[in-house]
Amino acid sequence: MGEQWLAGGPAADGSGLIVVDLGDVRVGPGSRARSATEGSATVTVVGDCPVEETELHRVLVAVRAGRWEDLTGWPGSYWVMAANERERFVCGDLAGLRPVYYTADGTWASHLRLLKKRLVPELALAAARVVAGSDHWPGRSPYEGINLVPGGHGLLLRIGQVPKLVDVTAIQPAEDLQSGAAQFGAALTQAVQYRVRAAGATVGADLSGGLDSSAAVVLASQVGQVHAVTYTDAYTSAEDASFAARIAEHTDIEHTIAHGTDEDLPFSFPTGQPTGLEPALSAALFEMDRTYLAPVAGLPLHLTGHGGDVVLDATSSVWVRLLQDGKRRAAHRQIVAYARMRNAAPGPFWHGLKDTAALGRTGVLEKAVEQLEKNRLQNAPGVGGWSWCRLGTAASWLTPNGRAQVAMLLRQAAADTSPPERADEFDQWAALRFTGASARGWAPYADALGIRPVYPYLDNTVVRAAFAVPPEARRGLYTFKPMLSAALPDLPDWLLGRRSKGSFTPQRVMAFQQHRSQLGDLLAVSPLITSGLFNHDAVADTLAQLGQGRTPIGSADMHQLLTVSWWLIGAGTCSSTGTSC
Structure with missing residues (x-):
């Protein structure tokens, strides 16, 4: 791109x-x-x-x-x-x-x-996005x-x-899931297949074994030749590789499974690794990407399933929306069913979402501001589920000056009247923009690896068709991503019946242990720390706990802090004071 x-x-x-x-x-x-x-x-x-x-x-x-x-x-x-x-x-x-x-x-x-x-x-905005997410300032560059x-x-x-x-969102609501799914299926099929036809040669594709990449590969294989690649190592789910292999056999495509080693674990940041003008979480995965994408380098395009989670599914924000609309009984029924299927107590989940709905977006942000200003970070709003703003581990790393700076930015966000106040609408657009930014941020790595990625799930026609279906209908309580089976009924039942989803969290946790020393050195000179926004000792203590494998808590926040810090230093975008570029 x-x-x-x-x-x-x-x-x-x-x-x-x-x-x-x-x-x-x-x-x-x-x-x-x-x-x-x-x-x-x-x-x-x-x-x-x-x-x-x-x-x-x-x-x-x-x-x-x-x-x-x-x-x-x-x-x-x-x-x-x-x-x-x-x-x-x-x-x-x-x-x-x-x-x-x-x-x-x-x-x-x-x-x-x-x-x-x-x-x-x-730098203050970079810190705020580590602490509170990127959702609140969609109109600001880094x-x-x-x-x-x-x-x-x-x-x-x-x-x-x-x-x-x-x-220019221009969403036209669908009558129901079935009619909306038909439009979505047509849009996704076109998004994949016109590109494969136009390529006129073998195309590359990610094939993780999940529903999103698998559906794209199936559609592509109907009109052209595909070479799919899958990454696996000692920490990935064997189920992912099994489903990927089964899809490859089902579609009769060329398939390469790359077997990564500990040298491919995240956060190695090798010398000469490219970068871009915006921070990207994918910067931490460069060695992994280089290993599994090598067989398809130089092909005319590379299909990904990136964005499928956003358009095909929805989060527990749908239950906050039910509460906002006064549908308390329906929300409670679905929350209890969801918790019981996971052998979890529904009480905390219910109370967290109920409090989030009562406060609303502005109230949740104002609550976060108060917590930062008073340094009372232990009771983040909406602990039991989705929230407009959750202050996690990274908030505990902030210095007094850092808390003041982030609180000021969140107060500005709370005063902004443009974001949707309905939880599910806010969440789906925030998730879409985050996904688009992630794909945008991967562009320099794709260029270095000889990959020309395409993201059919992010096309306007696909997004509009998906968002026309209410998020509650896309949120499967007893089925996973119900719109996909309704949109593409010819996909194999054994694929549509999959309920699990792979994760790279184990690789991330192991990487903290393997690269603990060099990551400590990186953080010691991070502009976010040397500028006085984050406390070095607090960050170092969390990194030490992660490096000893004692807990995964804070690993996602640490991932963000590390990639932003590497971007600020390694990319040469600014000095340690953040004053020159």
């Missing part, structure tokens, strides 16, 4: 238009830039999209009328630029995989370097003075006016 670059700005040419020079657009293999112009109306699509010029001419009516969401409904993954006599519109995709960055003067770009602005990481157009929005520019965000 990283081959196309484009930039523009508020050109003061007297025409009222924001001029985009297509000479600045570089188009990579398999991608095209297509345009249509009639009079003062123009539209350009850049990226992986099968739209033809005849269709572009048809949407010029929408361009003249300013119906910008009409320009985002094609298959694929792409940017759109359009202009009429009054304004210029620029947009990426709903997930944020195709980013648009911009500054207060209306200069914008799809790549941070094209802004030609000094990149100064905002750098001071540079904004990010959030997924689901476009950027509207007019001469002499500040840039404006416009909503």
Whole structure:
């Protein structure tokens, strides 16, 4: 996805238009830039999209009328630029995989370097995202003075006016799961198969053995040749490899299983490892990726199941939504059933979700602010389940100054009235943007490994079809990802019947033990610690406990802190004080 670059700005040419020079657009293999112009109306699509010029001419009516969401409904993954006599519109995709960055003067770009602005990481924001998640600041880039157009929005520019965000989500609710699933199945099938056909050669694919990658491989194998790759080692579930092998046999594709060693464990950060201009959790997995992706390097594209969890499933936020809507009995019934199936006591889970619903998004954030300011971090709201904001282990690492800085940012987020107040809507968009950012952040690693990844589950058409189905219907209480079986009923029953899901947590825990010394050295010079935001002793104590294998608690927070710290230091984006780039 990283081959196309484009930039523009508020050109003061007297025409009222924001001029985009297509000479600045570089188009990579398999991608095209297509345009249509009639009079003062123009539209350009850049990226992986099968739209033809005849269709572009048809949407010029929408361009003249300013119906910008009409320009985002094609298959694929792409940017759109359009202009009429009054304004210029620029947009990426709903997930944020195709980013648009911009500054207060209306200069914008799809790549941070094209802004030609000094990149100064905002350390307090980086700390806040480690502590409280990235959900609360979707419109901020990692750098001071540079904004990010959030997924689901476009950027509207007019001469002499500040840039404006416009909503392009355009979700049309489905009548029920069955009708919505049919639309989703058609969208996903098209998203996978048009790319495989266009490649005209063998394509690569991840095949973890889970439902998402397996479904993509099945669809791809129906129209082309596939070489799938699976990673396994001493810590992965044997069930994952078994399902992957069974899918490969079922589809009669080429399949390579890579057997990793302890040298491939996370957090090795080898010399020469590439990086990007944004932190990415996947930076910790570079050796693992290099091992299992080597057999498919250089193929025209590589299919992944990344994003399947977001569009096919939902979290316990759906039960918070039921409580918000006054459906207390239905919420209680489902929560009790869920807990009992897992041999867990439903009481704490129920009370946690009930408290979260009562507080609402603003109330939960204000509660988190109070906990930080008073240093009372032991009773995070919504402990029993999903919450808008959960202060975990990383909050205990903050210095007094760090707590004040993070509290200030959370207070600003609480005052923002734009995010959805309904729990399930907020959660699905936050999860989608996080997933898109993760895929975006992997781009430099993909380039280094000779991989051209595609993410069919993140296409606008697929996302819209999925989000048209209410999250509660996608949340299977007795079945796992019920929309997939409804959308693709021809998938084998033994695959759709799978209830387990693999995890790389064991590798992460073992990696803390293997790399404990070098990770300690990394943290000692982390800008987030040397700037006084995190307490070194508190972080070192957690790392020591993880390194001794005593507990996995805090491992996810430590993963985030380590990758952000490595990015700040190893990528050379800033000095240890965070003041120069």
